[in-house]
């Protein structure tokens with residue numbers, strides 16, 4: 037049984053769309069500037085005893101630097117786990133705000149910096165903690181499961197936090213125990229999980245501005261032009277889109293699919309930042325962006341997250357130089373939020389499964 041609660045006021049939806057449009061994008065660098073900034077960042081990372089952890093959706097330069105300097109490029113949770121286990125005393129998180137918060141929750145003793153504190157996520161913005169808490173209070177019979185793309189306060193209110201790579205397994209597990217679920221914030225991912233598990237899920241009505249923009253009709257047209265292509269879709273996309281996929285999965289699952297599937301061509305419905313890692317693993321394969329609602333029009337969030345695009349080498353160097361943009365999480369909130377995260381990590385460990393990956 038599925039039920040989506042339409043709890044996001046139109047005013048908030050409009051504000052989120054406006055914020056996405058206003059997110060200042062990092063302009064391309066001239067080769068000499070890029071080289072100088074890379075050198076500066078390398079030096080500062082060493083001098084500050086810092087390690088760079090970058091999300092798959094960030095700029096190619098940041099992914100390159102993170103790997104080259106001994107940091108990591110991954111999904112939000114693996115970024116936080118890597119940071120927790122790394123000996124550096126400062127973590128620099130290139131991504132969006134909830135990723136910095138998750139890193140801080142798992143490493144409260146470390147300094148966590150971000151190139152910008154203004155990089156948000158439409159899922160996080162669309163699930164304000166007070167309203168979400170009231171929603172939970174109104175349904176005390178349900179187990180609260182939240183996606184990683186939420187604030188520390190929302191995680192603190194949850195029984196479980198999940199990533200897209202483990203959501204099916206955890207919901208299956210809860211469903212088998214006869215539990216009814218309250219799911220937040222992504223209605224499309226929630227719908228996918230509900231369809232696959234048959235669980236009783238009451239859902240918050242949030243969505244990702246990037247994945248919601250993919251279009252099934254246009255994808256079908258593109259598939260006719262490339263009948264030999266395999267279709268890869270992230271489950272934050274609407275159901276008509278993922279119904280067309282050969283593989284529906286987390287960022288890591290989609291990257292592995294390009295490497296492992298015996299095909300030369302892939303149409304990919306997720307943020308195009310992921311192409312950097314896909315090309316690294318399968319340099320001879322052809323990757324095509326799935327079509328979006330903004331095809332042929334101006335659309336800052338079509339196939340690329342406008343907030344991820346706020347991270348670049350220049351603001352990374354500035355953050356390392358000045359120590360600005362530090363993430364703080366209220367210790368009480370962090371202590372509660374860590375339970376929902378740890379529960380997932382323990383489940384993954386017990387069941388021998390990877391937790392990835394947003």
Ligand code: SF4
Pocket residue numbers: 093132156157158159185244245246247307341342343344
């Ligand atoms: S791509 Fe979507 S879900 Fe990911 S950070 Fe951007 S807005 Fe959030």
